[in-house]
Amino acid sequence: MIKMLHSGWAYITLIVLVFAVVNAVIGLSSKKDFKEKDLRIPLFTLIVSHIQLIIGIIAFFVSAQFQFLRENGMGAAMKEPEIRLAIVEHPLMMILAIVAITVGFSKHKKQPTDKGKFKTIALYYGVALLFVLSRIPWSKWLSF
Template identity: 50%
Template sequence: MYETIQFIHSYWAYLVLFLLLIASFNAIIGYAANKEYSATNFRIALFTLIVSHIQLLIGFVLYFTAPYFQAWSQEGMGGVMKDSVLRLYNVEHPLVMIIAIALITIGYSKHKKKLTSRPKFKMLAIFYGFALVAMLSRIPWNAWFD
C-alpha cells in the first residue's frame, strides 16, 4: 500500500508543480501586462487549488503509512531532529507543504474578493508565487531523481 500511495504522491506532484508554475506566471503576466481577468484565468487558479488540495490529502495518507513515520516512536523527537533525512520527511516537507497549500488557499480566496482585474492578478501572483517557492524549497529532490 505504501509504495502505491508514494507512486501516486510523487507523480501527482509533477501536476501540482506544473499547474502552480502556470498559475503563478499567468498571474504575473496578467498583472504586468494589465490584462483583463477572464474565465480562463479563474479556471487556472481554481484547478491549481483543487489539484494541490488533492495532493495534500494524498500526502496525509502517505505520511501516516510511511516507514519514516515510525521514527517518531523509535528515535523520539531528538533523534528525528538530529537526522537530516528523517527531519526532512517527518517535519520540514510536511510542514512547508501545508504552509504552501495554505498560501494557495488564501490567495485564491482573497483574489475572489477583488472587483477588478489588476488586484485579482496581484493576489494570485503574490500568494501562488510564494507557495511555489516554498514547495520548491522542500521537495526531496534526491528521491525524485533516484
C-alpha cells in the same frame, strides 16, 4: 503505492502551480482583462494541491520515516536530516504552501479590479511556489 501516487501527483501539482503563477504575472504585467480561464487556472491549482495534501497526509502516516519516529522518538528523528525533512520540514512547508494557495484564491475573488485579482494570485501562489520548491526532496524525487 501511496508513495508513488504522492510522487507522481507532485509533477502535476508543480506544473499547474508554475502555470498559475506565470499566467498571473503575464496578466498583471500586460494589463490583461481577468477572464474565465484566469479564474479556472488558479481554481484547478487549488483542487490539485488539496488532493496532494490528502495524499501527503496518508503518505506521512505510512512512511518509513514516521515508523522511525514512533520507534525512536522525536529527538532521534530530528537528528537525522533525511527523516527531519520527511516528517517535519517537508509537511510543514507544503501545508503552509497550500494555506497560501487557499488564502490567495479566496482573497482574489474579493478584489474589485482585474489588476488586483492577478496581483493577489501572483503574490500568494508565488509564495506557495517558493515554499514548495524549497522543501521538495529533490534528490529522492528525481532519482527514479
